[in-house]
Amino acid sequence: MLTSEQLKTLLSEPKRIVITTHYKPDGDALGSSLGLFYWLKAHKHDVSLIVPSDFPAFLDWLPGLEHVRIYTREVQENQQLIADAEIIFCLDFNGLGRIHDMAIPVEKATGLKCMIDHHLEPQGFHDYAYWDPKAAATAQLIFRFITEEMQDEGNISADMATCLYTGIMTDTGSFRFRSTTSEIHRIIASLIDCGAENWAIHESIYNSSSEGRLKFLGYCLLNRLEVFPEYNTAMIYVTQEDLKSFEVITGDTEGLVNYALSIKGIRLAALIIDRTEQIKLSLRSIGDVPCNEICKIYFNGGGHLNASGGNSHDDLQTVIDTFKSALPNYKEILTK
Numbered sequence: 001m002l003t004s005e006q007l008k009t010l011l012s013e014p015k016r017i018v019i020t021t022h023y024k025p026d027g028d029a030l031g032s033s034l035g036l037f038y039w040l041k042a043h044k045h046d047v048s049l050i051v052p053s054d055f056p057a058f059l060d061w062l063p064g065l066e067h068v069r070i071y072t073r074e075v076q077e078n079q080q081l082i083a084d085a086e087i088i089f090c091l092d093f094n095g096l097g098r099i100h101d102m103a104i105p106v107e108k109a110t111g112l113k114c115m116i117d118h119h120l121e122p123q124g125f126h127d128y129a130y131w132d133p134k135a136a137a138t139a140q141l142i143f144r145f146i147t148e149e150m151q152d153e154g155n156i157s158a159d160m161a162t163c164l165y166t167g168i169m170t171d172t173g174s175f176r177f178r179s180t181t182s183e184i185h186r187i188i189a190s191l192i193d194c195g196a197e198n199w200a201i202h203e204s205i206y207n208s209s210s211e212g213r214l215k216f217l218g219y220c221l222l223n224r225l226e227v228f229p230e231y232n233t234a235m236i237y238v239t240q241e242d243l244k245s246f247e248v249i250t251g252d253t254e255g256l257v258n259y260a261l262s263i264k265g266i267r268l269a270a271l272i273i274d275r276t277e278q279i280k281l282s283l284r285s286i287g288d289v290p291c292n293e294i295c296k297i298y299f300n301g302g303g304h305l306n307a308s309g310g311n312s313h314d315d316l317q318t319v320i321d322t323f324k325s326a327l328p329n330y331k332e333i334l335t336k
């Protein structure tokens with residue numbers, strides 16, 4: 001396993017580098033990847049940022065997006081870049097399954113795989129790890145990686161700061177989750193000093209809904225929300241027809257699960273979406289209710305204690321029934 005010191009030596013000469021992150025990148029995945037992209041570019045590396053899929057429209061203002069390559073849009077060229085890379089940075093995921101079609105090319109590639117991540121239970125595909133499951137965001141780890149591991153404190157540009165701020169802000173729910181430590185606030189203060197315009201970033205992310213997205217939200221709250229008071233649990237489900245009739249695009253369902261969690265007394269919230277290719281499940285919880293365990297046991301997934309995801313190839317009703325049938329097993333923890 002490579003040490004940070006050895007990686008720092010390797011990075012002292014220009015290298016061919018690929019950065020990648022997980023399928024359907026969120027604010028932290030894209031923000032941390034672009035932050036690292038800018039830093040590596042500033043050090044004269046030849047860097048390609050390749051993501052496995054499209055990303056939410058509310059991130060389409062991020063600086064540097066013009067450099068992002070979507071794997072499935074130019075498969076051959078992207079495979080060549082991955083095969084030719086001397087170093088592959090894998091950000092915000094720790095199992096190759098999370099990069100979907102890119103998993104095989106990345107697994108086969110001979111470049112050094114450097115994982116920077118904050119999810120539990122890394123699956124061990126990497127040659128270097130900067131991993132901290134207590135970190136709130138991968139963007140926080142990129143800040144630390146650059147300033148502490150690579151000892152390059154004075155080199156954070158305004159664009160880089162904007163991307164890292166976005167990653168931390170989105171993964172901490174705007175600095176309100178339990179993971180928001182004093183270290184997070186110190187990093188955020190540094191990023192503002194480096195040129196991140198905090199008010200403008202909040203505006204771009206949170207005040208960018210389309211009218212359709214808001215109507216979809218209203219529809220879900222009115223028609224698709226179910227509460228199970230005996231388990232302090234709430235669930236929102238979305239059918240394929242809902243997705244079609246509201247012309248839902250990537251990112252439109254982001255944050256929906258938090259409405260279910262915002263009901264007083266609710267300790268577990270689920271969002272279950274019937275995407276054509278599979279059912280996608282998001283869980284959020286309060287306190288010690290283990291979303292990650294539920295996702296792992298029942299839905300082929302994982303994540304953090306209070307925020308996890310999973311998927312299933314069963315039909316929507318079966319997934320809903322499976323979720324409901326899991327609740328009695330957690331009754332004690334849900335009702336204490």
Ligand code: 5GP
Pocket residue numbers: 119281282283300301302303304307308309310311
């Ligand atoms: P979300 O519900 O926003 O998709 O994901 C919440 C958290 O769970 C994120 O940290 C994400 O990385 C993780 N997660 C989401 N889907 C999966 C999955 O299918 N497998 C695993 N292992 N983690 C997931």
